[in-house]
Amino acid sequence: MDFLKLIRSFEDLLFELLCWLIYYPRTLWLVVRHPLRMIDYSNHEQTDADEDQYTDTLSPPLLLLITLALLHALELGLNTQHIQAHNAVGAMVVSSDQNLILWCSFVYGLLPLFAALHVVRRKGQPLERKYLxxxxxxxxxxxxxxxxxxxxxxxxxxxxxxxxxxLGLSGAGFATLWYLWVQSMLFRTMLNMRPLRAWGGAILVFVAAFLTAILVSLLTIGR
Known part of the structure; x- marks a missing residue:
């Protein structure tokens, strides 16, 4: 019986991993093409039962994790990774690919965390996990x-x-402007804010997350 359960678990895992080949590019394309629509879609999916959530896409945290893992693999292939540790914690982070991907996920995860905190505060909701x-x-x-x-x-x-x-700064600047523009549009519709205040909120969230990311990097990787 235990062996059959193990086989079933392997079947489910294999099926899910292969489905990523379909749902990863599909979800990423939809996010790039319709970011606001996909955020609304995610908010709606959160109201469904667990087994009915994200049945035709990847869940947002999983999409972020896979994206960072693929980018890390690409960096290794192109030999463009230059993160060097300067303390014991940093050495542990860069000692394995898994640790480094998880660390990058935490750093990039500060952006959605600070944005979610901003939304909860602007709505006057309690600072509870179910609202964040x-x-x-x-x-x-x-x-x-x-x-x-x-x-x-x-x-x-x-x-x-x-x-x-x-060129690198120009590309990163364009990506940041795109992020701030989408964020401001989201704050305008979700929080009923005026354009200028929405842009201010988007910039505030980005700067707070960026400074926190720098602090975390200094504490973990070192100078």
């Missing part, structure tokens, strides 16, 4: 596309001779 979870999940869709854009821009720039840093 829906906006956090939806924001993971947005951050997945943002992380992909930034990584492609920086990796492409590193393989170009002249003006590579200018």
């Amino acid at each position: 979870r829906p906006p956090f999940f939806g924001q993971c869709y947005l951050v997945s596309a943002y992380a992909l854009m930034v990584a492609i821009a920086t990796m492409t720039a590193q393989h170009i001779g002249a003006w590579k840093w200018a």
Whole structure:
């Protein structure tokens, strides 16, 4: 009986992994093409039963995790990874690919966390997990596309001779403007904010998450 359960578990795992070949590019394309619509979709999915959630796409945190794993594999293939540890914690982080992917997921996860916190506070809701979870999940869709854009821009720039840093900064700047624009549009509709205040909220969330990410990087990886 235990052996049959093991076989069933392997069948389910294999099926799910192979389905990623379909649902990963599909979900990522939908996020890039219709980011606001996909965030609304994620919010709606959070109201369904667990077994009925994200049946035709990947869940937002899973999309972010797979994206960062693929980008890490691409960095290894192109030999563009230059993270160096300067303390014991940093050495543990960079000692394995799994640890590094999890660390990157935590750092990028600060963006959806701070955005979800902003939404909960603006709505006047209690600071409870059940209120943070829906906006956090939806924001993971947005951050997945943002992380992909930034990584492609920086990796492409590193393989170009002249003006590579200018190209990398331009690509990352474009990705950041796209992220802030989508975020401001989301705050306008979700929180009923005026355009200027929505842009201010988007910038505030981004700067707070960015500074926290720098602090976390300094504490873990070191200078």
